[in-house]
Amino acid sequence: MPTTTQIFDYNKWTAQLGELSKRYQSADPYPHIVLENFLDPAVVEECSEEFNQLTKSDGWINYTHYNEKKKGLNKFDLLPPTIQSTIGELNSPEFLSFLSKLTGINNLQKDDSLEGGGIHQSGKGGFLNIHADFTVHPRHSNWQRRINVLVYLNKDWQEEWGGKLELWDREMKACEEKVLPVFNRCVIFNTDADSYHGHPEPMTCPEDKFRRSIALYYYTIEDKPFRRATYYKARPGEGNKKFMVKLDNFMVAVYTEIKGKLGANDKIMGKILRMFSKKNK
Known part of the structure; x- marks a missing residue:
């Protein structure tokens, strides 16, 4: 594998x-940017290959x-x-400094717990x-979530x-922009309370193909952060889904509160939410 210093080319991007x-800061519908060939291609290639080793890992949520x-999978080890x-x-x-200059947000903080x-x-x-x-880290009540970085690992992904x-x-x-999750493309964006995003249409890729990414979130320490769990929204024309979307929001919010106070396990809650969804389809 290339050395760590080759993963991100600071000279190129700086x-x-x-x-x-x-x-970034003038983009609509909220501050964001899409960057091509973001990391050393050999590194991204190796990351993509390593994904195949993880199919049976018991750490998956x-x-x-x-x-x-x-x-x-957020267990670093x-x-x-x-x-x-x-x-x-x-x-x-070094990367946090680059990210702060890109976004205009100072004192960004990594999350080792992922x-x-x-x-x-x-x-x-x-x-x-x-x-x-979600706007506040579940285990750090003064950590306001500010930035998402998504790096896609998908070679030959078909539109x-x-x-x-x-x-x-x-x-x-309205949807203002759509980004195909192709190999070594990176999307960076502000995670505000109304930075709405997702990929809501069920994918039609072959059974042996997967949409894969590295997802990292960054925070600032605030005295009085705005706190809210992940908040889903029905799209225009999806009036028939609004009730279930809101009900699921309630379940996610309750879990987020429990997790912050008691340190509940994501895998356990995932099973509960899955059972709940099946019963209400």
């Missing part, structure tokens, strides 16, 4: 930082309920070495309804399979 920062169908090194680089002081992040995978039929992310990341306006009236 040289463009002025222009990239302007693009099944996020399967009314509003989503995907898997996640269970991740293969190149994925570990890549996450380490994207959580390094809460809700780490690596994600979804297969045929997978989806993630439009939502705004007809779906899986595009949709960015919706803050009033949830």
Whole structure:
């Protein structure tokens, strides 16, 4: 594997930082940017290969309920070495400094626990309804969530399979941008209370193909952060889904509160939400 210093080319990206920062901070529907060839291609290739070693890992969390169908793995010690090194680089002081300059948000903080992040995978039929992310770290009551970084690992991903990341306006009236999750493409965006996004249409990829990504979230320490669980929204024309979306929101919010106070396990709650969704279909 290439050395850690080759994972992210600071010279290349820093040289463009002025222009990239302007693009990011002026973007609609909320501050964001899509960057191609984000990391060393050999590293991303190795990360993609390492995913195949994880199919039987007992660390996977099944996020399967009314509003989503995907898997996640956020136990750092269970991740293969190149994925570990890549996450380490994207959580390094150097990268945090780059990210602060790009976004205009100072004092960004990494999350070593990879809460809700780490690596994600979804297969045929997978989806993630439009939502705004949880706003405060479940285990740190003064950590306000500020930035998402998503790096896609999918070679030869076909557009007809779906899986595009949709960015919706803050009033949830229209999708403003769709991003195909192709190899070594990175999406960085603000995680505000109304930064609505997702890939809501069930994917039609072959059974042996998967939408895979590295997902990292960054925080700032605030005296009085705004606190809310992940908040899903029905799209225009989905009036028949509003009740179940709201009911699932309630379940997620209750779990988030329990998790913050008692340290509940994601895998256990995932099973409860899955059972609840099946009963209410």
